[in-house]
Amino acid sequence: MGNIDTKSVNAIRILAADAVQKANSGHPGLPLGSAAMAYELWAKHMNHNPKNPQWANRDRFVLSGGHGSTLLYSLLHLFGYGDLSIDDMANFRQDGSLTPGHPEYGHTVGVEATTGPLGAGMGMAVGMAMAEAHLAAVFNKDDFKVVDHYTFVLGGDGCMMEGISSEAFSLAGTLGLGKLIVLYDSNKISIEGSTDIAFTEDVKKRFEAFGFQTLVVEDGNNLEEIGKAIEEAKADTTRPTMITVKTQIGYGCPAKMGKASAHGEPLGADNIEALKDFLEWPSKEPFYVPQDVYDNYKAIADANSKVEENWNQQFAAYSEKYPNMRDLWDKYYDKNAADQLIDDEEFWKYEEKADATRNLSGVMINRIKDRLPNFVGGSADLAPSNKTNMKDAGDFSKNNYAGRNLHFGVRELAMTAISNGLMLHGGLQAYVATFFVFSDYVKPMARLSSLMGLPLTFVLTHDSIGVGEDGPTHEPIEQLAMLRALPNFSAFRPADATETAAAWFYAITNKKTPTALALTRQNLPQLAGSSKEALRGGYVIADSTKETPDAIIMASGSEVSLSIDAKEALAKEGIDVRVVSMPCMDVFEQQSAEYKEFVLPKAVRKRVAVEALSDFGWGKYVGLDGAYVTMKGFGASAPADVLFKKFGFTVENVVNTVKGIM
Template sequence: MNNSAIDNLSVNAIRVLSADAIQKANSGHPGLPLGAAPMAYELWTKHMNHNPKDPEWKNRDRFILSGGHGSMLLYSLLHLFGYGNLSAKDLSEFRQLNSLTPGHPEYRHTVGVEATTGPLGAGMGMAVGMAIAESHLAAVFNKDGYDVVDHYTYVLGGDGCMMEGISSEAFSLAGTLKLGKLIVFYDSNNISIEGSTDIAFTENVQKRFEAFGFQTIDVADGNDLEAIGKAIEEAKADQTRPSLITVHTQIGYGCPAKQGKASAHGEPLGVENVAALRENLKWPLEESFAVPEEVYANYAQYAAKGADKEEEWNKLFEEYSAKYPDMRKLWDEYYGDNAELDKLFASDEYWARGEKPEATRGISGRVLNEIKKVMPNLIGGSADLAPSNKTNMAGMGDYSAQDRSGCNMHFGVREIAMAAIGNGMMLHGGLRAFVATFFVFSDYVKPMARLSAIMGVPLTFVLSHDSIGVGEDGPTHEPIEQLAMLRSLPNFNVFRPCDAIETEAAWYAAIKSDRTPTALVLSRQNLAPMPGSSRDALKGGYVIDDSAKEVPDVILMASGSEVELAVEAKKLLAGDGIDARVVSMPCMDIFETQSDEYKESVLPKACRKRVAVEALSDFGWGRYVGLDGAYVTMKGFGASGPAKQLFEYFGFTAENVANVAKSL
């Protein structure tokens, strides 16, 4: 069989496997796999360095399917290449409970999947993060011809990804940063769920990308492997700009009744149409999920070439390690355990108690800079708010097109892309990333924070200006419901510290976390050091000022700036003969993981008189307040005025907290 014939048969294997799996599941999206199979095949076989036998090879090229609904394209490739022994049976269980082939690709679930993609455009943002990580690590580690970090990031998406605002945010930054090893495939088929894209999307995408600073390349025929290959090589040849390769395809290609129609996008082809697809493609086998042996052999030869590429790299890395032992030691710190960081976290110096009132955002900035001294792979920045978020790392340089070694990122006013890029940097490996903005703008961050939690990527979110304490900026900038929103996320820790000790605990928990992202919710205004604060903050909730009684008369519960209010209210209550316990609750999420015995020791069931004090929404406090308790929380969206006046106006005074407690 000549090269052209085996290539054609191998492309059609992707199409037929995809159609079979979607039909058996009676659910899925056949349009993208059928149309994009040629570009995916050309890339994966002849241009992309990857080794199915070692999916974690550090210098592999990355591929992200941003149009995650077309997941069968990716699963078919992974099966044909032999990733993780993904079998034909696994393909036949597409979209079934506990299968290795879920509806959208899931990181850590299916071997070879680089990122969880589902929300359109998210993969585009994460790809930018991966390309940033590659360029930063290359600047740190590559020496005198030893390019131990040298790979490309490829991402594939369609019209929907291009419509979503996150892609424009992310690619605007990618162009500014001149990420020459980022290559974007645009599967342009002019079809979306509702019909022709002309009903809502008529812009010239290539002109937009030119404005971003991309090289733009157009492939007129999505079935022309030679033209696609030339486009990839042209993209790789320009290392000064990221590249957009627009590939014009027909959605549902090969299925006579569906090709080029919106109905091909998101529903099975139908039994008769799958048969017609086979006939039209001249597929030689009738049995579902059956692939000719010569196709498997073809993919195997490319897989072997990938293994050879890794072996070449392994030899290069051995030579590099011998010639630059200090760099090898640093490499191991980036990719493994950091003994110096462990020493810092174990030291009394780290757990310094504040001596004067200070905003937790300021304390956080100081802690961040202490951590950076012993954690060289820490990288991150803010959405144009570093001076306010206190997230600049002194003396660490700014990452830019001119200086890839800088550790301070400038994301610009692009919150959703920033969070996706942070995920991408973490997914790449070797780096520990954080992102930052005002807490109220976590509304923009949340969709990508949700993906962090789903993927088990421990990205750190620094979110300052945490309450009505923002003051004069008014309701648009005063977060109310955002704390409840983030607390509602599974596998996501939300810390709202009250002072230095608790802020140190928050950073400790964030950096030590292996599979859980963390939000640090920080004050703008100064907060007094709390005499009772301790490392027990690492338990999420603890007694910060106790009652003399085994079962207190009332329990006052608070976080952040309101802990001081609760402590002052306890003193007022004592004057009326009421013995209160004050519980600081910096992280409900971690408190919920403690033993029942510990939780009972902090919040004894025998005490039903409880008051939650927090200058945000009361949503989420109910499980601790109970039916007999009360709240001193926000009911509206705040107001514009000096912070001190706002706290008094909305009832956040020790006197009001004490009166609410007495009313119980």
């Protein structure tokens, strides 16, 4: 059976295979092939403390190939994380269990990120490494390195095929993130068979082109060879490292080794027995682990707890010598720091002039920057247009990790994954930005933001046909409906300065929900009726003189002022309407039934929605007796004022639409 290290590696394999078999569902191939590299890393080269999984200076590990979740669950169980029991292993993929099909952040102690969409973990790992570099630049002193840890990410051929990994690692190489180490589980198998059918590139050369140190481990079961490569990776402080570890998918199962059939289905009872024979496992009983293996893992965990104890002593000495830095540290990690801005008059102040909400957002970003020292963010090469640059905050780069302005290049998908990683790391409050129409590139990773409960902020400018001359490729139509459809996601489309400030306040004070701000390029007037009530998602911005309005006009963003103008025109014809500003349907839906009835009384069935976007989603407010002034198709290329008139966003059309349902 071999020494204790071999037995400890095989325990990972046995638990993973048994869990998949009992569930009759899952992916045994990756855990069987990668067990050795995972054990070598966790047992001998990674600083982590199962007794305190949230230790700030722990090394991070992301399983980007999240389908191989039983590899991670086996490690967490064997090391004693969060009392993840053998019963939890036996309840793999069952309702309410701590071992769901893919790792879920916040659900299982020790899981650093929700992974499953291949390549996403690669992007998040880059973000974690960027966070470490930034915090180290801010807090470390010559005599104290209080931020000093690595980010490890493990994934296979699928992660490398996904475009997001190339986007993220191109940036990682540019930034010289020397504490990022990628473990490439290279088994040359995907679901359809050999990777030769669709993936023959030289991955190593690709990473060399990105600016990575590249290393190769020829035998994925050779712990000594794996360990040597990890230490060589750590020794290069100026470049991230990619270690190609050549493995056999389904290792240990004679009938499945090296075959695609090992990837995503249970091995079968006979093959499980053959696996245990091959590995010389001392029992055929499911989920059996010898006591000496548990003892080995416990000894390693106990040793790691001492590493944290040493860090705690160092941090105490650091805090005593540098009290101002300790105060700053506490501000970085204070999740309630932004709450006080509700009464900050300067934060809510604005000039009485027409302005684009993207410009107003830029003002807010710089106000937040001065109030929250851990506020970082940037754009996918559009900061001048998105108005997302923080003045005098420096640019995060290989030569200045202390910079707070992040430059993601034209990489919207990776930008969002990376920023999820920034938020997952802890200590930072991040935002990302691009044109609203390109939220299509952002959305898959925004979905993970929602799943993980990360309050990442999305600045999405050029929010409608108001983009104008750039034409339909750059004019969002259905994108707001897409974001409104996301669970646990708040999509704001503010109408003026006050609503823009409210959207930003909501975004940076939220603890569990990502927020998007859809912002105009064109100037909008400051509205007399706008207020902090925008924080309720929807409110009465211009009311009727009657207790029961003749009709209600509902709008968001640039169409709110249009709706108010239409209200005034209707009044001249004896029709008394209420105008409701709906900057965020998601937040409005969270209000009490009484408040929603006050804003949109059920007795008033004559309702019109006005929004220069798709009408999808407005139906629940418009009802059967209402009407829409919205987009029915894509936009066109022409000046914005021409397009608004062309597509019916005029006072005359809104008035006629209201009269048409009276």
